[in-house]
Amino acid sequence: MFLFRSAVLFVSLSALAQGAFAQGRMATTKVKSKVKAGTIDSVQWRRAHYIVNRDSAYAFPRVALRKLMGGNRCFVENKAIRPRQDRAALLSVEKKQTPFAVIVGCSDSRVPNEIIFDQGVGDLFIVRTAGQVMAAASYGSIEFATVALGTKLVVVMGHQSCGAVNAAINRPDVPGHIVTLVNSIKHAAAVSKDQPGDRLDNAVRENVLEQVQELRDLDPVLSKKYQAGEVLIVGAVYQLHTGQVEFLPETLKNLPAPAAAAKPSAAAEALKH
Numbered sequence: 001m002f003l004f005r006s007a008v009l010f011v012s013l014s015a016l017a018q019g020a021f022a023q024g025r026m027a028t029t030k031v032k033s034k035v036k037a038g039t040i041d042s043v044q045w046r047r048a049h050y051i052v053n054r055d056s057a058y059a060f061p062r063v064a065l066r067k068l069m070g071g072n073r074c075f076v077e078n079k080a081i082r083p084r085q086d087r088a089a090l091l092s093v094e095k096k097q098t099p100f101a102v103i104v105g106c107s108d109s110r111v112p113n114e115i116i117f118d119q120g121v122g123d124l125f126i127v128r129t130a131g132q133v134m135a136a137a138s139y140g141s142i143e144f145a146t147v148a149l150g151t152k153l154v155v156v157m158g159h160q161s162c163g164a165v166n167a168a169i170n171r172p173d174v175p176g177h178i179v180t181l182v183n184s185i186k187h188a189a190a191v192s193k194d195q196p197g198d199r200l201d202n203a204v205r206e207n208v209l210e211q212v213q214e215l216r217d218l219d220p221v222l223s224k225k226y227q228a229g230e231v232l233i234v235g236a237v238y239q240l241h242t243g244q245v246e247f248l249p250e251t252l253k254n255l256p257a258p259a260a261a262a263k264p265s266a267a268a269e270a271l272k273h
Ligand SMILES: [Zn+2]
Pocket: 106, 107, 108, 130, 131, 132, 159, 161, 162, 163, 164, 165
């Protein structure tokens, strides 16, 4: 752990642009690892868990996506490195934040974003409501991140056993403002009604797919940025019993080509792995 924290993994942007990732190689040539191959903190381990410089993740949304996948793998394997959680990290973002991903997730207490993605202070810009139902304030928050903070990856993340989705399926008559949640999710609940498999799991997944589309179509900011390849918008579902985040393949296909500024050709390949 200490060795990893003290090591500086050098991933140059120029190397990214030249396609090092596409060739399955990370730009680790400047790392002098004294750690035994295959063990935690080794070059091989860092490569498998996609431990890349967070600035690279901020610059390139496909790298950001792989970084989240790698962080979740660390968490699932009980090998979380808990980066950027000390006083130095607090001070480093005191004047300016550059989160590399927006997470649009559920308020559920069992889905702590920084923990399950093994990230730290200043990494994730999080918009949370029950069932990750969105309204004007949510839209504005996401737009703020992409416009004012320069964040280029948006992940809509549902989760197993979501109470809000369950309410949309089983409890159409709910008190107070909870009806707002139910109304927003009930289409997904209806669409998934006759699908094979678990009713709630299917509705959770369908809800995420619809919310991803909702953001991709959201005028006037996100729709333009998404189509221009400046912002990547994908969906995921978190499994409570394994800790695993599944990025939904339907949302990783047929993506607009990355904008020139967000395009290390290699990172574009990342989604294939
Ligand atoms: Zn939930």
